[in-house]
Amino acid sequence: MNAKHIKTLVFDVDDTLYPKSLGLHNSGWERLLSIFNTNKKEEFGIGHLSADDYKTHGDDLLRKQNNFNWDGFMGYICDQDISSIEFNHNLKESLKKLPHKKIIYTDADYRHMHRVLEKLSISDLFTHKFSCADGNYHFKPYPESFNAFFQKTKINPHESAFFEDTKKNLKAAKTYGMMTILISEETEKPEYCDFVFRDVESALKIFE
Numbered sequence: 001m002n003a004k005h006i007k008t009l010v011f012d013v014d015d016t017l018y019p020k021s022l023g024l025h026n027s028g029w030e031r032l033l034s035i036f037n038t039n040k041k042e043e044f045g046i047g048h049l050s051a052d053d054y055k056t057h058g059d060d061l062l063r064k065q066n067n068f069n070w071d072g073f074m075g076y077i078c079d080q081d082i083s084s085i086e087f088n089h090n091l092k093e094s095l096k097k098l099p100h101k102k103i104i105y106t107d108a109d110y111r112h113m114h115r116v117l118e119k120l121s122i123s124d125l126f127t128h129k130f131s132c133a134d135g136n137y138h139f140k141p142y143p144e145s146f147n148a149f150f151q152k153t154k155i156n157p158h159e160s161a162f163f164e165d166t167k168k169n170l171k172a173a174k175t176y177g178m179m180t181i182l183i184s185e186e187t188e189k190p191e192y193c194d195f196v197f198r199d200v201e202s203a204l205k206i207f208e
Contacts, residue, residue, distance in 0.1 A: 008160040013106040015165040078112035141172035
């Protein structure tokens with residue numbers, strides 16, 4: 001696919017702007033599941049739901065809880081140790097030299113997103129930053145999340161490229177007409193992905 005028509009570059013944050021090998025995804029998942037075995041359940045309004053309930057039904061189950069505390073829930077999950085994330089000079093320089101509009105689209109909360117971008121020293125390079133709160137706590141790959149994202153950012157998906165590590169999110173993005181770029185150490189390219197790269201720095205070269 002020709003990249004010349006692309007005007008906007010959209011980036012996921014976790015396991016995309018830094019290596020998945022750092023293991024932050026696993027850390028966040030462990031923090032999420034730990035909630036169900038602590039008094040945090042009461043604090044967040046989870047009620048009598050168990051970790052197995054969540055694994056089976058996911059976020060839809062939480063939406064059915066009266067007065068569920070999404071801010072506290074996501075804040076707790078995202079309050080991770082990110083000391084392993086290091087400044088990436090090549091990433092910063094690659095982003096800086098491209099004239100495209102650059103936007104963040106993450107399921108994490110704003111605080112976590114901001115901390116990661118500051119650690120990478122690239123926060124000021126993005127014109128818009130879309131966190132889970134901006135999507136009213138609807139998450140990728142669901143239409144409620146993508147629709148909110150396009151509405152708030154006003155971008156044309158047909159002129160946008162999406163950098164993501166999660167395949168199901170890219171599969172959904174492709175239905176909106178976005179160019180889809182999988183950031184992964186895998187070499188096999190799913191049919192709904194236009195490109196696969198090991199890291200964002202390598203992927204950005206196609207837009208130079």
